[in-house]
Amino acid sequence: xxxxxxxxxxxxxxxxxxxxxxxxxxxxxxxxxxxxxxxxxxxxxxxxxxxxxxxxxxxxxxxxxxxxxxxxxxxxxxxxxxxxxxxxxxxxxxxxxxxxxxxxxxxxxxxxxxxxxxxxxxxxxxxxxxxxxxxxxxxxxxxxxxxxxxxxxxxxxxxxxxxxxxxxxxxxxxxxxxxxxxxxxxxxxxxxxxxxxxxxxxxxxxxxxxxxxxxxxxxxxxxxxxxxxxxxxxxxxxxxxxxxxxxxxxxxxxxxxxxxxxxxxxxxxxxxxxxxxxxxxxxxxxxxxxxxxxxxxxxxxxxxxxxxxxxxxxxxxxxxxxxxxxxxxxxxxxxxxxxxxxxxxxxxxxxxxxxxxxxxxxxxxxxxxxxxxxxxxxxxxxxxxxxxxxxxxxxxxxxxxxxxxxxxxxxxxxxxxxxxxxxxxxxxxxxxxxxxxxxxxxxxxxxxxxxxxxxxxxxxxxxxxxxxxxxxxxxxxxxxxxxxxxxxxxxxxxxxxxxxxxxxx
Numbered sequence: 001x002x003x004x005x006x007x008x009x010x011x012x013x014x015x016x017x018x019x020x021x022x023x024x025x026x027x028x029x030x031x032x033x034x035x036x037x038x039x040x041x042x043x044x045x046x047x048x049x050x051x052x053x054x055x056x057x058x059x060x061x062x063x064x065x066x067x068x069x070x071x072x073x074x075x076x077x078x079x080x081x082x083x084x085x086x087x088x089x090x091x092x093x094x095x096x097x098x099x100x101x102x103x104x105x106x107x108x109x110x111x112x113x114x115x116x117x118x119x120x121x122x123x124x125x126x127x128x129x130x131x132x133x134x135x136x137x138x139x140x141x142x143x144x145x146x147x148x149x150x151x152x153x154x155x156x157x158x159x160x161x162x163x164x165x166x167x168x169x170x171x172x173x174x175x176x177x178x179x180x181x182x183x184x185x186x187x188x189x190x191x192x193x194x195x196x197x198x199x200x201x202x203x204x205x206x207x208x209x210x211x212x213x214x215x216x217x218x219x220x221x222x223x224x225x226x227x228x229x230x231x232x233x234x235x236x237x238x239x240x241x242x243x244x245x246x247x248x249x250x251x252x253x254x255x256x257x258x259x260x261x262x263x264x265x266x267x268x269x270x271x272x273x274x275x276x277x278x279x280x281x282x283x284x285x286x287x288x289x290x291x292x293x294x295x296x297x298x299x300x301x302x303x304x305x306x307x308x309x310x311x312x313x314x315x316x317x318x319x320x321x322x323x324x325x326x327x328x329x330x331x332x333x334x335x336x337x338x339x340x341x342x343x344x345x346x347x348x349x350x351x352x353x354x355x356x357x358x359x360x361x362x363x364x365x366x367x368x369x370x371x372x373x374x375x376x377x378x379x380x381x382x383x384x385x386x387x388x389x390x391x392x393x394x395x396x397x398x399x400x401x402x403x404x405x406x407x408x409x410x411x412x413x414x415x416x417x418x419x420x421x422x423x424x425x426x427x428x429x430x431x432x433x434x435x436x437x438x439x440x441x442x443x444x445x446x447x448x449x450x451x452x453x454x455x456x457x458x459x460x461x462x463x464x465x466x467x468x469x470x471x472x473x474x475x476x477x478x479x480x481x482x483x484x485x486x487x488x489x490x491x492x493x494x495x496x497x498x499x500x501x502x503x504x505x
Contacts (some may be wrong), residue, residue: 001029001030001031005031005037008123008126008127009029009037011123012123012124012126012127012238012239013029013239014123015123016058016062016123016124016238016239019059019061019062020057020059020062021056021057021058021059021238021240022054022057023039023055023056023239024049024053024054024055024056026041026042026045026049027039027041027042027049027055027276028040028042029242032275035244035275037127037242038242038243038244038275038276039056039242039243039275039276040270040273040275040276041270041271041272041273041274041276042272042273043273045272045273046272048269048270048271048272049266049269049270049276050269051266051267051269052265052266053266054254054263054264054265055243055251055264055265055266056240056242056243056263056264057258057261057263057264058237058238058239058240058261058263059258059260059261060075060076060077060213060216060260060261060262061074061075061076061260062074062121062124062237062238063237064121064124065108065205065208065233065234065235065236066101066102066108066232066233067223067224067235068090068108069090069091069104069105069107069108070089070090070096070223070224070225071088071089071223072089072090073120074120075219075220075223076260077213077215077216077219077220077260078215078260090108090111091108091111091183092177092178092183094177094180094181095107095177095178095181095183096225097225099170099173099174099177100170100232100233101228101232101233102201102232102233102234103170103174104174104233105233105234106194106197107174107189107194107197109125109197109201109236110193110194110197111189112125113125113131113193114185114188114189121238124236124238128200131193131196134192137196137199137200138195138199139199139202139203139290139291139292139293140156140160140289140290140293141160141163141167141198141290142195142199143452147450147453147456148160149440150440150453150456150460151438151456151459152437152438152439153436153437153438153439154286154435154438154459154463155286155319155320155463156286156289156459157438159290160290163290167194167195167198168191170194171194174194175189200236201234201236202291203291203292204236204241205234205235205236205237206234206235206236206237206240206262207231207234207235208220208230208231208233208234208235209230209231210253211235211237211253211255211262212230212235212255213255213256213259213260213261215259215260216259217230219260237262240262240264243264243276243277243278244275244277244278245277245278245280245283245288246277246278246279247279247282247296247316248277249266249268249277249278249279250266250267250268250279251265251266251267251268251277251278251279252264252265253265264278284316284317284318284320284341285316285317285318285459285462285463286320286459288316289459294455295316295455295458295459295462297458297462315344315345315465316462317343317344317462317463317465317466318341318342318343318344318466319341319342319431319463319466319467320339320341320342321340321341321342321376321379321431322338322339322340323338323340323379323382338378338379340375340376340378340379341376342375342376342428342466342470343374343375343376343466344374344462344465344466344469345374345469346373346374347373347374347375347376347377348363348367348368348403361377361378362401363377363401364396364399364401364402365399365401365402365404365406365409366380366384366396366399366409366413366417367380367381368402368403369407369409369417370473371421371424371473371474371475372421372424373473374469374470374473375470380420383420383423383424384396384416384420387416387419387420387423388416391412392412392413392416395410395412395413396413396416421474424474425474428467428470428471428474429471429484432467432471432484433484433487433488435463435464435467436484436485436488436489437488437491439460439488439489440456440457440460442489443485443488443489468481471484
């Protein structure tokens with residue numbers, strides 16, 4: 001690690017240690033070519049770190065979040081000490097009462113950044129990417145417009161439009177209140193700094209309900225104002241957040257050993273010089289790209305041996321689909337869109353993650369049919385509940401919880417299967433054409449010129465495989481799939497021709 005970085009991280013570790021945090025003595029912070037600042041076993045170590053070691057301890061007293069804006073300083077949870085009064089928050093009363101907790105937390109991070117060395121968190125903030133280095137901290141919503149356009153037709157592109165709109169609106173409202181309240185140096189709270197704070201919290205923070213011990217959580221709930229909920233914001237954990245994500249990593253976020261701390265317990269063994277990972281939970285490549293700025297390629301994953309090592313092809317490629325709730329739906333009511341997944345490989349095979357559907361979901365014979373096996377089982381059940389007659393619904397619920405290895409489910413259910421297949425085939429075909437329509441360079445071959453463009457290409461390649469495999473499960477031939485691509489490319493050509501005619505006029 002270069003000297004300036006080394007000094008900053010040494011200062012961070014000293015500060016954290018002085019306030020109750022710890023890093024295993026055989027671990028160190030280093031700069032990895034691919035993952036940036038990371039944790040590893042010291043190359044000079046003479047022994048492996050065996051399973052069950054405590055990598056990091058982060059006390060609640062050094063965390064940074066909305067909670068600190070309530071008291072304008074560190075919090076020290078204690079089961080015997082009442083929560084501090086919030087009579088002197090970091091911002092004016094109207095600001096604190098009018099804005100969502102997550103927005104206030106971002107503004108508090110900006111405030112601490114602007115304070116420089118006088119901030120309690122200065123050693124931590126100095127290790128974050130500086131706001132002036134836009135290319136290093138910008139997540140996809142803050143990329144250059146030309147790079148964002150390369151994502152057209154994907155989940156990421158749609159989400160980026162929503163995020164950009166929300167971030168601009170949040171900042172505008174918050175900055176307006178600071179101005180009206182005559183808050184000192186309100187002009188220093190710029191849109192760029194708010195974008196930076198968004199990226200810091202999005203890529204580094206943790207959900208309070210997952211990292212606060214029982215005593216700390218009770219303390220925090222006493223501190224929160226009326227109407228605020230424990231997961232309305234997220235929490236930055238210095239040192240703890242240096243560990244990078246690896247879904248193969250086995251680890252535990254221990255909240256019981258220390259009364260007001262979160263411990264990272266690694267359940268894998270690591271050799272000297274090997275990077276030590278955390279596991280942020282199952283996230284699709286679309287979620288990883290938007291939230292962390294990277295994706296997982298198949299070659300990055302360990303093959304293992306779930307069932308058949310000859311055919312196992314690990315992946316992290318999914319397409320998200322949303323369905324807005326309507327009265328009578330089998331899912332939760334309330335009108336909020338439900339998020340479902342379409343999987344590159346069948347959900348019920350060992351390399352596809354089923355955790356998003358919940359541990360209590362068990363697929364039946366219809367879910368196992370090849371044309372439906374790529375689709376989120378909850379969505380299939382939901383659609384069946386709306387399409388089926390009372391008799392068909394009764395029969396569906398009685399289907400065996402296993403694959404019958406039979407294309408027919410019986411005379412009564414086969415018409416329902418045909419309707420469901422037609423509806424889903426129409427959906428996937430329409431979305432595939434839209435995806436192909438958004439392909440860079442009008443669908444022609446293109447060579448990425450930057451690391452960011454290479455990332456987009458790899459993301460799109462995996463995303464496309466979801467569509468192709470689902471279409472093949474619906475018995476589309478290679479020629480029919482190529483025809484869909486050609487139709488999208490022809491549409492792009494027609495629109496480009498129209499634009500040329502407009503320019504000529």
